[in-house]
Amino acid sequence: MNTTENTSAATAGTPGPAAGSQAVSAGHSRVPVLTVRGLTKTYGSGDTAVDAVRSVDLDVASGEVLLVMGPSGSGKTTLLLMLGALLRPTAGSIAVTGRDNRDVDIAAAPEKHLPALRSHTFGFIFQDYALLDALTATENIAVAANLAGTTGSAAHHRATELLDRVGLEHRATARPSQMSGGEQQRVAVARALSNDPPVLLADEPTANLDASRGRDLARLLRRLADEDHRSVVIVSHDDRLREIADRVLWLEDGQFRQIASMTIDPVCRMSVERTGAHLEWHEQTIWFCSEGCKREFAENPDSFQP
Amino acid sequence: MKGRSEGSVPITRRFLINRPVRTAAGAGGIGLALMLMLLLAGLWVGVQDRVTTYDDHLGADLVVVPAGTRSLFADPGVLPAPAVDTIAQTPGVTAAAPLRTMYQILELPHGKAAIAAVAFDPTSGLGGPWALSAGRAPHSADEVAVDTLWADQHTLAVGDRLPILGHPMRVVGLTDDTALFMTPLVFTTTTGMDQMLRATGTTGAVLVTTSDPGDVAERLRGAGYTVRTPAELHQASLDLATDIYGSPVRLMVGVAFAAGTLVVALVAYTRVTEQQRDLGVLKALGATPARLRRIAVAETVALTVLGTLAAVVLLLLTRELLAWWRPAFPVLLTAGTIAQTAAAAAAMALLAAWLPAHRLSRLDAASAFRSGR
Numbered sequence: 001m002n003t004t005e006n007t008s009a010a011t012a013g014t015p016g017p018a019a020g021s022q023a024v025s026a027g028h029s030r031v032p033v034l035t036v037r038g039l040t041k042t043y044g045s046g047d048t049a050v051d052a053v054r055s056v057d058l059d060v061a062s063g064e065v066l067l068v069m070g071p072s073g074s075g076k077t078t079l080l081l082m083l084g085a086l087l088r089p090t091a092g093s094i095a096v097t098g099r100d101n102r103d104v105d106i107a108a109a110p111e112k113h114l115p116a117l118r119s120h121t122f123g124f125i126f127q128d129y130a131l132l133d134a135l136t137a138t139e140n141i142a143v144a145a146n147l148a149g150t151t152g153s154a155a156h157h158r159a160t161e162l163l164d165r166v167g168l169e170h171r172a173t174a175r176p177s178q179m180s181g182g183e184q185q186r187v188a189v190a191r192a193l194s195n196d197p198p199v200l201l202a203d204e205p206t207a208n209l210d211a212s213r214g215r216d217l218a219r220l221l222r223r224l225a226d227e228d229h230r231s232v233v234i235v236s237h238d239d240r241l242r243e244i245a246d247r248v249l250w251l252e253d254g255q256f257r258q259i260a261s262m263t264i265d266p267v268c269r270m271s272v273e274r275t276g277a278h279l280e281w282h283e284q285t286i287w288f289c290s291e292g293c294k295r296e297f298a299e300n301p302d303s304f305q306p
Numbered sequence: 307m308k309g310r311s312e313g314s315v316p317i318t319r320r321f322l323i324n325r326p327v328r329t330a331a332g333a334g335g336i337g338l339a340l341m342l343m344l345l346l347a348g349l350w351v352g353v354q355d356r357v358t359t360y361d362d363h364l365g366a367d368l369v370v371v372p373a374g375t376r377s378l379f380a381d382p383g384v385l386p387a388p389a390v391d392t393i394a395q396t397p398g399v400t401a402a403a404p405l406r407t408m409y410q411i412l413e414l415p416h417g418k419a420a421i422a423a424v425a426f427d428p429t430s431g432l433g434g435p436w437a438l439s440a441g442r443a444p445h446s447a448d449e450v451a452v453d454t455l456w457a458d459q460h461t462l463a464v465g466d467r468l469p470i471l472g473h474p475m476r477v478v479g480l481t482d483d484t485a486l487f488m489t490p491l492v493f494t495t496t497t498g499m500d501q502m503l504r505a506t507g508t509t510g511a512v513l514v515t516t517s518d519p520g521d522v523a524e525r526l527r528g529a530g531y532t533v534r535t536p537a538e539l540h541q542a543s544l545d546l547a548t549d550i551y552g553s554p555v556r557l558m559v560g561v562a563f564a565a566g567t568l569v570v571a572l573v574a575y576t577r578v579t580e581q582q583r584d585l586g587v588l589k590a591l592g593a594t595p596a597r598l599r600r601i602a603v604a605e606t607v608a609l610t611v612l613g614t615l616a617a618v619v620l621l622l623l624t625r626e627l628l629a630w631w632r633p634a635f636p637v638l639l640t641a642g643t644i645a646q647t648a649a650a651a652a653a654m655a656l657l658a659a660w661l662p663a664h665r666l667s668r669l670d671a672a673s674a675f676r677s678g679r
């Protein structure tokens with residue numbers, strides 16, 4: 001399947017097959033790398049229990065870029081943590097196909113297998129980059145290679161190669177504190193690639209970047225899916241990421257919702273459901289994330305493009 | 307451990323170098339605590355050396371003491387003066403010489419001073435001073451030799467007068483290595499002391515030389531005498547010092563050890579807390595709990611090693627300072643003391659590292675994603 005088609009499908013707002021109890025699937029000819037069934041996470045218990053993710057089904061194919069959007073507190077990070085073997089689900093299964101083509105159920109894997117799963121199967125990209133400030137750019141990448149079993153000059157070589165790939169070969173000996181946010185995030189992407197993982201997981205990767213750096217990063221993630229056939233799961237509020245996504249899923253209250261019913265708040269550019277704050281303008285119903293955005297729009301409608 | 311991380315990025319070293327001031331402060335704190343332990347241990351060894359210095363320089367093979375006497379200075383008694391001749395004639399005895407030892411309080415121009423007085427027989431060569439920094443050993447009844455450090459403290463020099471029991475004795479020599487723990491040794495002749503005490507019919511103890519101490523001791527005991535070897539007297543002095551100072555010293559060493567362990571623990575804990583985000587990131591990247599623990603333990607051990615080096619440097623400085631300020635209190639470092647302190651440091655490091663390592667095993671791998679929120 002070619003990327004252009006996919007991307008246009010996503011930007012047009014056409015959803016993947018319906019969400020809900022049915023699996024949200026890439027569907028097409030590609031092999032699923034991640035197969036999630038009935039995934040549930042409840043924090044705490046009793047009166048204080050929070051159902052952060054509720055019985056989610058999901059398939060992610062290799063080479064696919066999946067964007068999960070949703071309001072704050074909807075369970076995006078929780079979902080991503082479970083996918084990456086960083087958080088034990090309360091129920092459900094997560095089958096992942098490793099580089100060796102073997103399937104492992106992360107949800108049921110014994111605790112002692114998790115470190116190896118993390119270091120061999122996943123590349124993580126964090127919102128605040130999460131680089132180690134005591135290490136240089138090269139060392140930050142080499143350390144992840146070390147954890148995946150590559151040591152010595154091989155790890156160093158790999159780190160150098162990856163820095164080159166993200167266009168930072170000239171910053172090899174710089175410390176994170178000496179780099180710009182964009183540079184740090186590119187080092188973080190290089191680090192996520194150091195173990196050559198089949199799956200990249202990114203939580204709000206563009207949140208701390210300005211518009212143009214955010215777009216650069218988005219393109220870089222797209223390339224990693226296309227060129228290396230990696231699955232990329234991005235969790236974000238950032239609408240700009242829709243451009244590179246094959247699919248966009250809307251998570252709310254721990255469940256996927258029909259994205260077809262979604263529309264964009266013209267003020268904050270967030271995807272919103274067709275419920276709550278809205279007004280009529282030029283014979284069109286416009287929906288907002290909050291009364292605040294609605295008021296802002298009402299004061300000066302011409303400055304926003306619905 | 308080394309083999310497996312061979313060629314890996316040296317995370318522990320980077321962590322230590324990254325914040326040199328904190329590393330130095332941590333190592334310095336550990337160093338101070340260890341220094342305190344070394345200092346106390348060194349002082350204790352010094353005390354033990356001081357309280358036995360006279361026992362170790364008697365020059366005799368056996369010492370006949372009054373019944374019940376265990377230690378020369380602490381519980382002296384009297385023997386009849388003719389005992390010296392009787393003992394000298396015992397088969398196997400090469401020489402026998404009288405000796406008196408006692409604590410005395412001297413009235414000096416600027417106050418009172420406690421001394422350990424020794425009256426020996428200058429003709430015998432037994433029980434007298436063994437090292438002199440000035441002058442000579444006393445020969446006649448009105449002569450004394452006093453400890454050099456004490457003489458310095460009281461501005462006494464050879465030729466000065468020193469009143470003992472109301473008699474103006476003449477200082478003829480200054481002796482070295484003769485500061486007991488709290489009191490200096492002051493040497494007089496037995497003739498002089500007997501006169502001062504008006505006790506010419508008695509003596510305190512009898513120093514005996516012989517080539518066959520075992521048999522001679524048996525024979526003397528058979529004749530009703532109480533016989534001690536210098537080693538027994540040495541031990542008695544040690545026991546006495548331990549009775550008096552042992553518990554407080556052990557208590558202080560214990561407190562220093564506890565304080566040291568707490569300091570190391572606090573330093574280790576603070577570092578791990580500071581590095582929690584970094585360690586969480588490593589965990590998210592696939593570091594096993596064992597590997598994270600190794601990083602924390604290696605860091606604690608490295609800090610403790612640095613701290614131990616700092617302790618030695620601090621101790622050498624303190625020792626110089628003390629030698630200048632209170633020369634009678636030597637700080638003696640034996641291989642044993644250093645080994646004990648190193649063992650204590652290792653124990654501290656392991657005890658202290660357990661805490662953060664324990665904390666790490668509960669470290670949430672997800673925390674890396676949640677940081678910055």
Ligand SMILES: Nc1ncnc2c1ncn2[C@@H]1O[C@H](COP(=O)(O)OP(=O)(O)OP(=O)(O)O)[C@@H](O)[C@H]1O
Binds near residue numbers: 071073075076
């Ligand atoms: N460790 C935790 N203990 C208890 N509740 C938690 C915990 N982590 C998250 N939650 C709750 O679970 C829900 C989902 O949280 P999550 O962080 O997954 O949301 P999110 O979609 O990533 O939000 P945001 O966009 O603000 O990052 C929220 O209600 C949150 O308060």
Ligand SMILES: [Mg+2]
Binds near residue numbers: 076078203
């Ligand atoms: Mg989140």
